[in-house]
Amino acid sequence: MNQEKPTQHRAVMVSEVIEALKPRSGGRYLDATLGGATHSQELLKLSAPDGRVLSLDVDLTALGRAREMQPAYGDRWKIVESNFRHLKQAAQESGWMPFDGILFDLGLSSDELADPSKGLSFQIDGPLDMRLGPKANDDGLTAYDIVNRWTERELIDLIRTYGEDRFAPKIAQAIVMRRREKKFETTLDLAECIKDAVPLKHLKIHPATKTFQALRMAVNDELATLRLALETADEILADGGTIVVISFHSLEDRIVKQTFKKLVGYEITKKPICPTEAEVKNNSRARSAKMRAARKNTTKNNLCHEPTPLL
Numbered sequence: 450m451n452q453e454k455p456t457q458h459r460a461v462m463v464s465e466v467i468e469a470l471k472p473r474s475g476g477r478y479l480d481a482t483l484g485g486a487t488h489s490q491e492l493l494k495l496s497a498p499d500g501r502v503l504s505l506d507v508d509l510t511a512l513g514r515a516r517e518m519q520p521a522y523g524d525r526w527k528i529v530e531s532n533f534r535h536l537k538q539a540a541q542e543s544g545w546m547p548f549d550g551i552l553f554d555l556g557l558s559s560d561e562l563a564d565p566s567k568g569l570s571f572q573i574d575g576p577l578d579m580r581l582g583p584k585a586n587d588d589g590l591t592a593y594d595i596v597n598r599w600t601e602r603e604l605i606d607l608i609r610t611y612g613e614d615r616f617a618p619k620i621a622q623a624i625v626m627r628r629r630e631k632k633f634e635t636t637l638d639l640a641e642c643i644k645d646a647v648p649l650k651h652l653k654i655h656p657a658t659k660t661f662q663a664l665r666m667a668v669n670d671e672l673a674t675l676r677l678a679l680e681t682a683d684e685i686l687a688d689g690g691t692i693v694v695i696s697f698h699s700l701e702d703r704i705v706k707q708t709f710k711k712l713v714g715y716e717i718t719k720k721p722i723c724p725t726e727a728e729v730k731n732n733s734r735a736r737s738a739k740m741r742a743a744r745k746n747t748t749k750n751n752l753c754h755e756p757t758p759l760l
């Protein structure tokens with residue numbers, strides 16, 4: 450019996466991911482960000498009859514939904530609740546090392562954004578939580594803790610750095626003033642306070658957009674987790690295997706670019722690959738997506754010639 454609602458998430462750059470990973474029969478693939486499972490299922494279909502896919506996520510709803518689809522693929526598909534911070538452990542426990550391809554499709558899914566209990570949206574009322582799942586962080590930090598306890602200085606730094614919001618000082622000041630009277634409990638409560646704090650003129654997006662993004666990035670420790678995962682991905686990748694990362698934020702893309710550059714014996718995409726205009730038109734979430742890929746190629750003497758372009 451189906452218990453989970455079908456996914457509303459539309460995966461981005463599916464054909465570009467497939468072109469980079471080139472799934473084949475017998476191949477082993479690790480999808481570090483299962484979400485609505487479109488990428489995982491494409492990999493399963495294109496690596497039939499015996500390719501294997503290990504899919505990770507921290508979101509219990511995403512995992513539950515995928516487990517309902519899992520019987521169609523039998524023991525070729527393992528679905529595991531795991532933070533990709535512990536990528537190597539999950540890979541080792543699967544018994545499928547080394548992998549021919551690893552995919553990270555970062556951020557959150559449309560299903561998570563629409564789930565009031567996660568408290569990720571400034572348009573839907575919910576608790577100030579923002580953890581994507583029970584294993585989203587190691588210290589149990591929530592958005593409630595940040596907005597009600599962090600100092601004004603810490604809030605400014607957070608909103609400025611992760612949200613790249615020029616109104617960070619105004620927003621932080623408003624948060625600190627308001628919580629002296631009453632602690633923040635819900636997302637709409639916080640969104641209203643931010644809306645009142647910033648001049649609305651010239652703003653093309655909701656004034657709380659960047660603060661909510663910054664809070665989510667801090668709660669889920671997104672940048673440090675990404676850096677750690679990319680550094681260990683090399684250890685579980687087969688020679689000739691490919692790592693693909695789709696990012697949605699310039700800070701994420703910078704980490705991907707810098708970490709890929711440090712990899713020895715890899716060909717990397719020189720520039721990020723962006724979605725086609727047609728995709729952006731059909732799926733506005735794709736507009737800020739950037740894809741980079743790195744292929745392990747330790748048998749070739751990379752010093753003798755320019756790396757060949759990946760895509």
Ligand SMILES: C[S@@+](CC[C@H](N)C(=O)[O-])C[C@H]1O[C@@H](n2cnc3c(N)ncnc32)[C@H](O)[C@@H]1O
Nearest residue numbers: 460482484485486487488506507508532533554
């Ligand atoms: C953009 S969605 C992925 C969509 C997916 N590629 C698809 O085909 O539908 C990102 C997913 O990554 C998960 N996620 C984010 N950070 C994670 C982490 N550190 N470890 C594991 N999963 C994570 C989120 O819970 C979310 O389900």
